[in-house]
Amino acid sequence: MADVDNWYYSDKVKDHFFHPKNFITEDPKQGEFDAMGEVGSFACGDIMKMWLKIDPKTEKIKDLKWRTWGCATAIASTSVFSEMVTEGEGMTIDEALKITPQEIAWRLGGIPDRKFHCSVLADQAFKKAVENYRQRKI
């Protein structure tokens, strides 16, 4: 099918868009996770929620789940971010905070330019969640 071959999203974006990883279909119960972050708005067309489970001693990310209302890039970038921070033994909070939108886009095999600023929200949602986690701990 020529039209799909010429799709301007990479195979990696398509993979994460059609088969997203680490999402949850219901908002979790109180206490199930250690922190939550939410970014985006109806106006801009993307809203994202992210939940974290953190090992308090090592600050390693034990689990990360998300829900997204948004376009293909928003869904794919969140999915790939969740993979990046949880793969192997899981990143520490500080390691994960260093992930830039550029790195997310790179892992996706590139995304269309105009999608970059509006749709890569995963790093922001994560920062929000970490903020909430640290505030709660103090």
Add this chain to the structure above:
Amino acid sequence: MKKRIYLDHAATTYLDPRVKKAMEPFWIKEFGNPSSLYQEARTAKKAIETARSKIAGLINALPEEIIFIAGGTESDNLAIFGIAGARKGHIITTKFEHHAVLNACKELEKRGFKVTYLEVGKNGIVNPADVKKALTDETILVSIMFANNEIGTVQPIAEISKIVHKKNVLFHTDACQAAGYLDLDVKKLGVDLMTVNGSKIYGPKGIGFLYVRKGVKIQPILYGGEQERKMRPGTENVPAIIGLAKAFELAQKDKKKESKRLTILRDYFIKRLLNEIPKTFLNGDTVQRLPNNINVSILGVEGESVVLYLDEAGIACSTGSACTSASLEPSHVIMALGKPYEYGHGSLRFTLGRRNTKKDIDYVMKVLPPIIKKLRSISAVKA
């Protein structure tokens, strides 16, 4: 190869094979420049004049009132800048016009013109009383589309033109979406200028015409040779002109039958969408709309995601979501209906055409509900 179901006829249509056949001689055999003197030229010239007469007859106009031009956008631009170039003053249009009209008017504002962008009703129909209220002694032009390209709502053009003419103001309508389904008799509609293009009526792309009533003075926007009475200079796109005339003839001939067939299909589709997908709302009037237009907002999902999932399932349709535009703003048409942002981002447009049957709709209704269910299940917004 998986079967494709094309449901985006308001974006563009495939060429009617009869149109292709009519165009065929004019690529290689009858290639002459209509402005020259010899036989090849005369054949080409005769063909475009026959096309002009045919189109004029179909809209109850005179051949000299038809200007061939490269598509709907150029036609709208010639109408608006053409009138504005010959006069100064105030222009009235609507908030949900096609960008070819909207952005032409915005440019005129920069050049010192006053423009009123009328609100449209919640059902996507302009209230003639609002036009009456907006008319001033300075108004030179009113431009209101015949049928909206996104939600298909049909505007009361004949009623509005009477009001406009009482004030001695000129009236332009963009009839690109209407040309396949509605009567374009310019006398009945009472329009002074009218835009039609080929690419929505199974004709070639890059060709259209502007009807300009005899006696209405316009200023050209391009300068060059004497083609199209200097109103649109440049060597005529002969094959495209022949194709446009043929396509328009066929579309107008079939419009009643095709409208009847598609209205049934449209209403069946709308009923199933609203019944089978919760939190789904129709955009635009249920009755006063084009026979081929279905536009719904599905809450809790974002339009681009749905379009891409449908594409993967073999279905082509479009959305008013911001994600398909560079502007980051959702559809100005859905927003003009006074709906919240979520309705714009979650809007889907299906536009039917000649090849579509009930089977196609049934297939969409088989694959769409699970797609919505899946996207809603990962959505951060509860529908």
